[in-house]
Amino acid sequence: MRLTVDEYCKYFKMSKEMVNSKIRAKKLNYIIEEGKTYIIVTRSSLERDKREEINEEQKSTPNEEKQIIKPKTTVATVLALYQKENNFLKNKIVQLEAKIDKLIDDKEQMLRAERDKIEQIYSSKDEQLKNILELVNKKMKFEQEATTIHEVESFNHNNRMVPPENLEIVELKEYLKRLDLKSSQKKAIKRRFLDAYDNDVRVIHKDGKLYLDFSKYDYSDLLAY
Structure with a gap:
């Protein structure tokens, strides 16, 4: 059985320099094929487990490696x-x-x-x-x-x-004096006449005084109290 230098080093636990030294000293049987060195060993020198391990390694070498076929x-x-x-x-x-x-x-x-x-x-x-x-x-x-x-x-x-008979135009102030009214009531009536002076034709203004013409107009709403 033949082993490569690396396989021999691994199996016998030697360094590569030592194996090469033994080869140069002719202490190991070896052959050279295609520029590669193989060491010859007897099968009896290999343990059964090591032999199987070496066989597996040899099967997986690049020269003998089987290509995995990938499905297309x-x-x-x-x-x-x-x-x-x-x-x-x-x-x-x-x-x-x-x-x-x-x-x-x-x-x-x-x-x-x-x-x-x-x-x-x-x-x-x-x-x-x-x-x-x-x-x-x-x-x-x-x-x-x-x-x-x-x-x-x-x-x-x-x-x-209602004004007395025969009473026509009379001043507001004079007319209120004739009525029996309270002072507050008279003031309220005067204020009412002053408020209506500008927009009520019934209220007559003359010389600063307010007059009532009962012959023409009705003043009941302005005289209410």
Whole structure:
């Protein structure tokens, strides 16, 4: 059996320099083939386990190494891979579309709920405004009725202020002296005549004094007290 220098060093646990030294000293049987040195050893000198290990190493040497045959990639294999990838992408797209649809539905539900809430708020506000307007209308109606009653009472009361017969144009101040009125009532009547002076033709102004013409006009509203 023959071993390479490296195999011999490994088996007998020697350095390569030592083995080469033994070869030069002709202490080892060796042969040279194609420029490579092989050491001749007897099989009996090798242990059974070492022998099997060396045989395995020799089988795996580059000269005797068997080439591993890789399976060839066929068109069918490539198509199958593409189809598998395509199916995977289709499933992903379906899942994404389902998620998008769900998000859209959730958004629409949220918007509808918000719209209903706003409508409810405005409806409540409209109801409150309606109630307020009804109260205002009732108050205004009540005030109008009270004013009408007061005007009727004032008119009835002013029936006593009809000027005496044959009285035509008279100064306001002189006329008020003839009436049995309180000072505050006289002042209120004067103020009323002054306020109506600019826009009431019944009030006559002459030489800084106010005059009443009972032959032409009725002063019951201005003389009310």
